[in-house]
Amino acid sequence: MSVSDTVRLICPRGRKRSELWGGAALALLGVAGTVLSVVWLHWAGILIGPLVAVVGAWLIWDGYRIQVPVLEVEDGEFRYVRGRYIVRIPFADIGSYYVLPGATRSLGLCDPAGRPRQFPSVEGRRASRPYLPLTGLTSSARVDAFMAAVGIPPRDRSLTPGRRR
Structure with a gap:
């Protein structure tokens, strides 16, 4: 890219x-x-x-x-847009991602050290949250394909590094 x-x-x-x-x-x-x-x-x-x-x-x-979430990567910047709510993160500050399952899928981003990033609340109810809400029909495979296309690896949640059997 x-x-x-x-x-x-x-x-x-x-x-x-x-x-x-x-x-x-x-x-x-x-x-x-x-x-x-x-x-x-x-x-x-x-x-x-x-x-x-x-x-x-x-x-x-x-x-x-109803505002529909849009994920974009352009000019070295990752953007999450949902109506007037916009999150902009420099692409270099993203180390990995994970998708939270559930009725409404959510996208979590981690910094290069592997720590989850905190985002301001979309609805203004809470001070912050560790994920960005998507829609219920958003499949994990589409999010994985998007992240692979922009070059962000999935978060490795294994406790031990090394080979898998």
Whole structure:
């Protein structure tokens, strides 16, 4: 990789898509239900239809607000961008990485000595955390491929150095 190349990993946005599409479907269903209930003069649809449309509009609004994490390496700098939250680390200050499993995958970075780096909290709830949150659909294999492409090795968690059997 040359110095001016940009390598980027955009995390899958499954929840964002599902909230946008589900909200649109609910909003259309609520509007259609209200219109049909007014035509047929049915009181239940007149009450429930606008409620379903409002819930659909709220889902669209909430899905639109979801920020998708992006990992980038460009000009000797590693960047993690999620909306207005940006972490910039000089590439030389990263020694290795590890991926935390779970419902929402997370990326941990270590300094060249092997100590985990601390990052300010994304949501502002805690003072710091030792990882950067990704999305639930982000596979470990994609993160491994991205890190291999930029030249960051995985963290060796073995207690004893040497050969593996």
